[in-house]
Amino acid sequence: xxxxxxxxxxxxxxxxxxxxxxPAGTILRQEIAIxxxxxxxxxxxxxxSAVSAGLDIGFAPLMVASVLAASxxxxxxxRLIGAMVYAIGFIIVIIGRSELFTEHTTLAVLPLLSGRTxxxxxxxxxSLVYVGNIVGAASFAAxxxxxxxxxxxxxxxxxxxMSHHLTDFSTVVIFGSAIAAGWMMGLxxxxxxxxxxxxxxxxxxxxxxxxxxFLHLHHSIxxxxxxxxxxxxxxxxxxxxxxxxxxxxVGNAVGGIVFVxxxxxGRVSASETASPRHS
Numbered sequence: 407x408x409x410x411x412x413x414x415x416x417x418x419x420x421x422x423x424x425x426x427x428x429p430a431g432t433i434l435r436q437e438i439a440i441x442x443x444x445x446x447x448x449x450x451x452x453x454x455s456a457v458s459a460g461l462d463i464g465f466a467p468l469m470v471a472s473v474l475a476a477s478x479x480x481x482x483x484x485r486l487i488g489a490m491v492y493a494i495g496f497i498i499v500i501i502g503r504s505e506l507f508t509e510h511t512t513l514a515v516l517p518l519l520s521g522r523t524x525x526x527x528x529x530x531x532x533s534l535v536y537v538g539n540i541v542g543a544a545s546f547a548a549x550x551x552x553x554x555x556x557x558x559x560x561x562x563x564x565x566x567x568m569s570h571h572l573t574d575f576s577t578v579v580i581f582g583s584a585i586a587a588g589w590m591m592g593l594x595x596x597x598x599x600x601x602x603x604x605x606x607x608x609x610x611x612x613x614x615x616x617x618x619x620f621l622h623l624h625h626s627i628x629x630x631x632x633x634x635x636x637x638x639x640x641x642x643x644x645x646x647x648x649x650x651x652x653x654x655x656v657g658n659a660v661g662g663i664v665f666v667x668x669x670x671x672g673r674v675s676a677s678e679t680a681s682p683r684h685s
Contacts, residue, residue: 433600434674438520440599441513444505445527449534450507456535459504460542460627466495467632468550470558470619471568475560490615495628496615497608500598507536507627507655511662512592512670519671536655539627547634555639562639569636571622572629573646577653580624584657585665587623590614591658592666626654 444452469491477484499506514531517523554560575583597610618625633650636642 414501428602430670430674431678433515433596434670435515436599437596438516438522441510441517442522444510445514445517445523445531450487452531452534454537455503455505456507456538457542457545458502458538459499459506460539460544460630461506462498462502462542462544463495463506463539463628464546464550465498466492466615466628467547467568467635468554469494470632471554471560471565471665472637474568475564475632485620489620490612492619492628493612493615496594497611499624500594501604501607506534506591507532507539508588508591508625508658508662509595510535511588511659512595512666515663515667516671519667521665540630540651543627544634545632547631548638550631551635551638553577556634565635565639566641569633569642569646572624572633573614573642573650577649580653581657583622584624584626584654585661586621587618587625587654587660588622588661589665590618590661591625593660596666596670624650624654624657626651626658627685629654646654 470488473484473488473491477487500509510531514523514528518525518528551565554565555562572580591614594611594614597614598607601607601610630647630651633642633647637644637647
């Protein structure tokens with residue numbers, strides 16, 4: 407999520423909106439501005455940033471596999487530790503300003519809802535970010551899985567167990583879980599924009615991304631690393647990965663678009679229409 411203009415540049419906020427807690431209207435306007443900025447970026451910049459995000463988020467599954475290796479049977483403690491280390495990958499990506507598809511299911515749609523962009527431009531951004539994320543995720547999995555086994559961080563059976571935590575569900579369950587994950591990632595974007603300092607942003611990401619792991623929800627990009635690691639060390643058929651990816655991608659998009667972009671935009675727009683600002 408590369409933002410050359412700071413999310414929290416108070417000089418861009420009217421004086422009466424510079425409060426301890428940002429008004430919802432201010433958050434929406436900043437989200438729209440961020441989305442517009444990303445829509446205007448060059449193809450090469452977007453693609454490289456997206457590949458970087460796919461690579462960086464791979465540290466989350468790498469550490470999760472290590473936790474699973476140290477705890478053969480899942481306990482509350484191991485699940486909480488897994489949630490914490492899983493969130494680290496998201497902190498690296500989001501605070502590092504790389505582009506993640508599940509954030510853009512909200513960010514890119516808000517300018518579209520406000521009439522400031524077109525469907526074709528949103529589709530271009532989504533395509534570039536998604537392809538870059540998958541390339542980065544696959545590259546990390548191809549190197550990270552055998553390297554982790556070689557370093558003794560985990561065994562192939564531990565990686566397979568991590569992968570099956572995402573694939574061993576019915577179509578309906580995976581799709582519903584992915585909607586919830588996309589919803590939560592859309593909220594991450596909204597809440598990070600609402601916060602005024604980096605420590606608050608880190609805490610938000612830690613809590614939300616950690617919750618995604620704790621609930622075993624399906625995130626298309628981080629999950630791609632998890633499942634592909636299982637594919638590369640054996641034990642998980644590639645067809646299972648493709649099934650997971652298709653369901654998780656569509657579910658994440660539905661969650662981010664419907665439950666965050668549409669709901670937040672509709673709620674804030676209706677509120678501001680009912681109570682217009684007066685200069």
